[in-house]
Amino acid sequence: MHHEPDEELLPIGAFAARARLSPKALRLYDRLGLLKPAHVDAASGYRFYRVGQIEAARTVALLRRLDMPLAGIADVVRLGGTRAAEELDAYWAGVEERFAEQRTLARYLRGRLSGRNTELYATFEVKTVDVPERHVISETRHVRAEELPAWIGGSAERLEKAAADECGGIPDSPCPHYVIYHAEVTEESDGPAESCVPVADAEAARAWAQRQGRGSEVKVRVEPAHRLAYTRITKAQVSYPQIIAAFDAVESWIAEQGLTVTGPCREVYFVDWSTTGPDDEVCDVAFPVARRD
Structure with missing residues (x-):
């Protein structure tokens, strides 16, 4: 490997001491392609590093402690500077989102295991809203939870x-x-689920649906007026199976109020998903309901 003649090269032991790492770790980083030696002696196989690689070696070690995937670590080391920091920010945002989801799931499981689901459901505030009749365009598909x-x-x-x-x-x-x-969506069951958006012009919507051709998953239909019982949840609570706690809480409330479920459950999204964090409210979990006769 080429290096400038006036660059100081350190044998792996000396470099490891300067970088506060073990030679074993450096050999692993080399094997994984995260930090290559500046020079490898052809005869002995000894590895030599530049003094300027010390910071990169320390960075690799710290990123591994964050459990960053190898490809991400390689990108951070390669990019450097502001772009490397942005790569780290994106990775850590994902970590925090996953942690928030796991925290919500652990809380739900704790309630189930301890038999204290009633206390868990009490954390969800359930309300009702009347929804007028409207035309919607929809797309129906069989999908699993993932x-x-x-x-x-x-x-x-x-x-x-x-x-x-x-x-x-x-x-x-x-x-x-x-x-x-319209049916269960889990790791084993694939629904189907129907995605819906209201439209202002029913005739234009029907013409649009016809242009999609035969075999299209889209259609236009009338959604009758109905009352929804719902609870508002955060982005972290939307992930399966955490969201099951919210559905269970609404169903429990419906039974307590003497109401009847009149149709399949639904999720109502009211914000731009891409602009929200794990603790932001993004969705209503809802059931159409009516008073019992």
Whole structure:
């Protein structure tokens, strides 16, 4: 490997001491492609490093302590400066989001295991809202739990664009985008689920749906007026299976109030998902309900 003649090269032992790492760790970083020696002696196989690589070696060690994937560590070391810091910020935001989801799940499981679900449900405030009749465009698909987030985001983008460009816009509504679960969506069960967006011009929407051709997953239909019992949850609580606690809480409240569930459960999204953090409220978990006869 080429190096400047006036550069100071350190054998692996001396470099390890300066970098406050072990030679074993440095050999591992070399094998993983995270930190290559500046020079390897062809005869002896001894590794030599530049003094200027000390900071990179320490950075690699610290990033490994954050459990950053090897590819991410390689990118941070390669990029350096502001772009490296941005790469770290993006990784850590994902870590915090996953931790928030796990914290929510652990809390839910603790309630189940201890038999104190009633106390857990009490943390969810349940309300009702009356939703008027409206026309919606929708996309229905069989999806499993792990496929759900990507499909919800993609279908919302497709339907909202169609509503704005082809169907007279999205009317004022408490439900700009919502997903109806016509059957269970878990790791084993694939629904189906229906993604819906209200539209202002029903005739234009029907014409748009016809242009999609045979075999299309989209349709136009009337959503009758109904009352929803719902609770508002954070982004961290949306992930499966954490969200099950919210559904259970709403169902428990419905039973306590002497109401009847009249249709499949749904999730109502009212903010831009990409601009929210794990503790921001993003979704209503809801059931259509009516008074018992």
